[in-house]
Amino acid sequence: MSTTMTPTQLERFQVKLLKERADAEERFAEFGDVMSEVRAARSGASADDEHDPEGPTMTQEWSQRSAVLADARAELSNVDRALARIADGTYGICSRCGKRIAVARLEARPTAELCIDCARLVG
Template identity: 55%
Template sequence: MQEPRLLLQEERRQVMQRLAGLTDDYDEVVAATLDANQDDEHDPEGATIAFERSQVGALIEQARTHLSEVDAAVARLEAGTYGVCERCGRAIAPGRLEARPTARLCIDCASARR
């Protein structure tokens, strides 16, 4: 397994890159609304632009949430609790941490949560 700090750094880099791209997309959609007819009720494109803005906004929120999860995982790493299940206190399997570096729960606890 790759060193946890490196995994988290790479995860953070990817999230920041995705967030930057989504922010650019959002800015483009907002700019398009400035040029569009403001009468959404009679403009067939108005609903599409509003939907795109909403969809990109939701993706930005997801990326920000994931960034918070990465930052929390880094804090756990620094505190010495990274890789320890927050529910049962057992070790989280290395394979799970490699697949999901921000995991807070072991497989058993995550499965029971559903």
């Protein structure tokens, strides 16, 4: 089944997805640099640095930054899959049931692979 979206709609979603991708790449690059700084600080940290009552420990910093990087990596993957669906003509079609995904849902979540009914079933 191919998408029933108009070329204008598909182009609008593609632009939106490319912007999301650029934002995620920027976050990924920014936090990758910060991770290098935290890694360097952790390797040179003394035991006292890990127990500083004034702020988070290096381990906490590492965990928080790792989570942000993982989120950015997942977002990049989701955006790339959505862009591939635009390219192959299946964007806006539920990958589970094959029905059309509502445009309003795609406006809210342009990377959505499932229609709202299927998302409720699996989520």
